[in-house]
Amino acid sequence: MKIPYSKQDQYVYTALRFFSLVVVCLLIAIIFQLFMASKLAFDEFGLSFVTDDFWNPVDDEFGALAFIFGTVVTSILALLIAGPVSVFVAIYTNEFLPKKIASVLGLFVELIAAIPSIVFGLWGLYYLAPFVKNFLAPFLKKYLGFLPFFQGSSFGIGILTAAIILAIMIIPTITSVCREVFKSIPNLRKEAALGLGATKYEMVKIAILKPSFSGIMGALVLGLGRALGETMAVAMVIGNNPVISSSLFSAGATMASVMANEYAEADSELHLSALCYVGLLLFVVTFFVNLMARTIVWNNSRKSKR
Amino acid sequence: MTRQLLIITTVVLSLNASAILKLNGAGASFPYAIYSKWISEYSKSQEKVQINYQSIGSGGGIRQLIKQTVDFAASDAPMREKDKKKAAWPVLHVPTVLGAVVVAYNGKSIGNDLNIDGQVLADIFLGKITKWNDQAIKKLNPKRNLPDQEILVVRRADSSGTTSVFASYLADVSEEWKSKVGVGKSLRWPTGIGAKGNEGVTALVKQTEYAIGYIDLAHAKKNGIYTVNLKNGAGEYIKATVESISASAESFKTSGDDFTVSVINQKTKGAYPISAFTYFLLPLKKEKDQKISEVQNFFKWSLTKGQDFAAPLYYAPLPMNVRKAVVKKLDSL
Secondary structure (H helix, E strand, O other): OOOOHHHHHHHHHHHHHHHHHHHHHHHHHHHHHHHHHOHHHHHHHOOHHHHOOOOEOOOOEOOOHHHHHHHHHHHHHHHHHHHHHHHHHHHHHHHHOOHHHHHHHHHHHHHHOOOOHHHHHHHHHHHHHHHHHHHHHHHHHHHHOOOHHHOOOOOOOOHHHHHHHHHHHHHHHHHHHHHHHHHOOOHHHHHHHHHOOOOHHHHHHHHHHOOOHHHHHHHHHHHHHHHHHOOHHHHHHOOOOOOOOOOOOOOOOOHHHHHHHHOOOOOOHHHHHHHHHHHHHHHHHHHHHHHHHHHHHHHHHHHHHO | OHHHHHHHHHHHHHHHHHHOEEEEEEEOOOOHHHHHHHHHHHHHHOOOEEEEEEOOOHHHHHHHHHOOOOOEEEEOOOOOHHHHHHOOOOEEEEEEEEEEEEEEEOOOOOOOOOEEOHHHHHHHHOOOOOEOOOHHHHHHOOOOOOOOOEOEEEEEOOOOHHHHHHHHHHHHHOHHHHHHOOOOOOOOOOOOEEEOHHHHHHHHHHHOOOEEEEEEHHHHHHOOOEEOEEEOOOOOEEOOOHHHHHHOOOOOOOEOOEOOOOOOOOOOOOOOOOEEEEEEEEEOOOOOOHHHHHHHHHHHHHHOHHHHHOHHHOOEOOOHHHHHHHHHHHHHO
């Protein structure tokens, strides 16, 4: 069948519009559904749900602060670990390695993303946790033990281990986006910098890192998004204890992990609803993190235009 | 060619579908291994019945039963009154096997055969006893040299029937547990760290020195982990075995149609104290159809021949008195 030329544009336009609308509708439908499911808990606890850190399924009393804390702390910590690593890997592969070796290394990094999160969880439980307990935690305690972050004894399971797992999981995302961003810089600029007498280090600084600021931020936000929502691997190594503690050795719990842990067997209506409320909050937190990152990017690009 | 193949397969499949009766069940994940064994063994003798069991969790099974999307359900805990009212028919609880919660610990510097009683166990999980060389533990193990080290309490993070059975035992032996923590599938734990699933708790206890946790018998046996000797109602220190778990139901007496009696902390000699039935849930519809009678046949088979498959999979078979009572009830329907 041949579509007449006069109609082609119109059809394509309609189709495109339809599919874009589907995405928007899906999002709205999910938010609506979450809202309806969490209504019971919202009526019961209101906004104090966000500020209470009391979670007792036996007596149907719920507050999500400890989960929000756990999610935000593990994700940001993961970003602090993964961010520099990813940017350096991206620079090294793009600028310092021969093309062929670079593509092999790039493939390796991207393959990390192909590992299922349950495998990360098991690896974390059987290998990373003992490593943290026997080597990393004593090391940190010895040299940085005066900080409030490294107090108490570590059992290998806890916020620190969860953050390390998350960091490993988001490295491929950040690295590959960063590599694309760095690739988009014209060679002419790099050569110009070198031609003006810049060392390679200075060239990387002024010709690559500075103009890619908003791109790097975008990559970090993508990584952060994945870290915020990651469920299975975190649930297996964080210790699932909804407490707020300054020590990174202590156990914690995240919003995604509590949903995964308790939804299947929750049998009171209020418990189910409270878990949906947590889901809604996770959505809100993710939304705000994204908004914040966008603002930074937007401010920066406005500044650089001036 | 492909089209012909497609037609043939469709025809064959639809022929099959008309001849085979499909029964759907859903619920508890704890007895999944024995249920799937039963289903595969049962279907060898009954070619016309095909049973499908989804281990979606007890709560999910009960929800599906209320919504009438399954022919039978399975649950570790008896249905609550609220749920019973929601169901369109009365529901019969059919005990299938017994499960137990085993207290496991890392015995590297403690050694085998640690004696513990209910009160001490509750105090450990309440965070009141924090060290292995506490006087209360020493008293139960006078000859042992216990280390001056902190106890790491490991418990389930995910909602689970195992937690519920364990908590009902602790509530039975300790008033403080009953009032402070209570009984449920997920709790507000006073101490310890949460691991995911029986395998998570097993892994943590095994690799962390001075840890203590609770798991099901199958995980304890398969992983060769140290387990405590727990004091039972008769005052003996009992290790969890298939036999000692079965023994806990020997003094079981039915009160009419109700098989949902707790067998925790029985006074029977040789009985392990943290045992519990797991149940099939059978809707008692007014008008009996073929499906329901096939479900009943399957239940009867599992309570007779099926019981022999339990022990190798580390489930405790029902003692004879319980089997007889339940089969009698099923026959009378």
